[in-house]
Amino acid sequence: MSTPQPPMPQTAAPDWQAAAPGSPYPTYTSPIPVVRTHLGHAISSEWTKIRSVRSTMWTLGVFVLLVVGIGLATAALVAANQAEDSLTGQNPLSFGVFGLLLGSMCIITLGVLTTASEYGTGMIRTTMTACPSRARVLTAKAIVFFAVAFTVTFASVLLVALADVAMLKGAKDPSGGDWLKGTFGISFYIALLGLLSLVVGSIIRHSAGAVTIMIGLVLAPLVIALFMFSSALEKVRQALFDYSIPNQLGAFYSNSLSDTGPTGWDPVWIALGVTAVAFAGAVALLQKRDV
Structure with a gap:
């Protein structure tokens, strides 16, 4: 006959239960500190993500190369081919817009990848598990991305602006307002364009689809307007010209393609309004959708 085994000792309650209200172990203190999470934790997490993936370095590297190189x-x-007094009255900062128009594609791509790539890899499930507040997650992504996009754009644009003023003799001396719009203003606008791409990526949840939509938004209005020859469509053609992204970029240097489009800081307010509406829609969809 087998010898009877002594009863197994009772195991202690798990730590997370011991600290719960009504627990049979009210005096237990967990050695693991319990911290109430907030937006700062989500921002720290998103900053770690965006700086640790290769796509960030590649897209921003190409962006700097395009903006600085082309500018x-x-x-x-x-400067090498200008005739005497050929630049009189022209804003020398405006020559940086050529590189910005191409470079904006990199910011758009990075904005989309910041959100849509997590849906492609399934990482979004881990993100939402760690931070169940979906609005907080999207807000943290937006803050981190906007800060990165604006900083890199501003540094690149400022470098090109300083070089252009030094190289282009005979052009007008930019005023303080010209410097503010041609460096800070256009950098803010490009960062907003990237932020809109981030929001579209959250809505579409597909990288290729969201990038295609944003590139179409940048290029399609101007291309479509170029092929509208009918006089009956003149008002539509003019509106497409006025509010196309290339024309709005030119407005920061007073070099718009038309005389009736946005001027001064109008492009910034337009981009802010569109991005705010899209962001609110993305948050509403996040609350309703399954991850």
């Missing part, structure tokens, strides 16, 4: 090359060509 300096354009100014050098103009």
Whole structure:
């Protein structure tokens, strides 16, 4: 006959139960500190993500190369071939817009990847588990991305602006307002364009689809307007010209393609309004959808 085994000792209650209200162990204190999470924790997490993936370095690297390279090359060509007094009255900062128009595609791509790529890899499930507040997650992504996009754009644009002023002799001396709009203003606008891309990526949840939509938003209005020859469509054609992204970029340097489009800081207010509406819609969809 087998010898009877002594009863197994009772195991202690798990730590997370011991600290719960009504627990049979009210005096238990967990050695693990309990911290109430807030937006700062989500921002720290998103900052770790955006700086640790290769796509960030590649897209921002190409962006800097396009903006600085094309901006300096354009100014050098103009300076080498300009006739005497040919730049009189022109804003020398405006030659940086050529590189910005191409570079904006990189900011758009990075904005989309910041959100849509997590849905493609399934990482979004881990993100939402760690931070169940979906609005907080999207807000943290938006803050981190906007800060990165604005900083890189501003540094690149400022470098090109300083070089253009030094290289282009005979052009007008930019005023304080010209410097503010041509550096800070256009950088803020490009960062908002990238932020809109981030929101579209959250709504579409597909990287290729969201990038296609944003590139279409940037290029399609101007291309469509170029092929509208009918006089019956003149008002539509003019509106497409006025509010196309290239024309709004030119408005920061007073070089709009038309005389009736946005001027001054109008492009910033337009981008802010559109992005705010899209962001509110993305938050509403996040609350309703399954991850």
